[in-house]
Amino acid sequence: MKKKILYSLLAVSLIGLVLVIYIQAGGNPINKNKAKENLTAYLKETYPDMDYEIKRSVKYVSIDDSYRFRVLTKDPLGVETIYLFDVYNYKPFKVFNDTIHKSRIDKDSSKKLNAQAEQYIKTLLQKKVPEVNQVDTDVEVYNNDATKWTPQLKTPKPILIMLEIDKGNVTKEQMLQQCKTMQELLNNESIDYYMTEAGYRSIVNGEENYEYVSFTPKQKLTISDIN
Template sequence: MKRKKMIYSILLVLLIGFILFFYQAFNGNPISKAYSKNVLGTYLNNNYPSKEFRIDDGVYDFKFSQYIFEVVEIGSIKDSDGGLKKYEFNVSGFIKPVVNWDGIYYANLDEPLMEKLGQEAAKEIEGVLKEEVPSVHSVEIQIEVLKGKLDPATSWNKNLSLEKPIQMHIVLDSTNQTTKDVFDDAKKIQNIIESEGYKYDYVNINGNGFDNKYSDGKDDRGYVKFAISFEKDTKLQLNDVEEFDQ
């Protein structure tokens, strides 16, 4: 009898633990939520000391394992409906939570100037790369600039003071390339942008086919055959190239 009770008790504990595990996986828990909210409060005080905020109750996003908080700027007026300005902030991490989405920062980006500078940078970098890497098909550059930091008429140059290092998306014409060819071109690209002094934190390279194998010929971006990416100071290896089944 005692043995049965012990087995039932163990099963009950396991069942409760199982339920709590899945509840936390989909809903978070009060302790980590409070900790994340406190981390966000500190972040707001450090980054926006002249403003006052109210952090509303957050919700748990189980897909990305993060808490989403709505932050209200006290004393502000939102032009569209007359209410206070509200921003979304995301906080992720259980042991050491960090803010990975700052709604105030993104709301204040100068998108027209970012687009202008991005196009100018892409044209320059594409020209530089093609001199040594003929397979380069196109280049897109992501640049972030806050409103008021630069004159709207500012032209691109690699010594501009930006909010973050640039990010690059490069497409190669890999119609007739092998994995090794893409790897060699990626290493050349890495060496060029380093030697030219471009300040970047991430580069993504897609090796695309342009033989219209999977398109009607109207899409000049082709289809992805290979992909490789790297951050600053990454030592590339041949197995970093991902090959897609064709």
């Protein structure tokens, strides 16, 4: 009787071990399905006229805790191309690597527009937050039709705005107010951004230290958002 119980426990343990190894190697099958559903919705929204097929083979990438999907596209002439898409293995299962988008970027035009956007936004924010000393953006366009960046310029994707701000002696309450002010300035200009990351720079014991605050256009900032 004891041997049967022991064998049963060993069998259960072995099954559990196999399941753990399977999930670590291939990812959670439930999450994999949710990631595919989110990728399907993303493709329909981003490329509504594209003829595509999500291939069945999916690779789990443990470093990013994500799934790598292969998407087969077909142009009007019937030419087929495979593109890779990466989707996180956790809510909200965000698509974070779109190689179709990357393949279409005009790097030279994007570089020029970034420089213009960074100067415009820096000047805008310094009017009320003079401590802003550096702005970086990731403006990306597909062709060279746009020669000048303005807040009204519509790009394939909303931009990320990264700020470096001298912290000085400001308190967390003052940081919160500054971020609310910058959010209002950006929104009033109708700048199409999906997130702003503000890095408050200070020198501690001779070393650089950063405190980060991130906000989206519609986010209601509170003191809990200040790290």
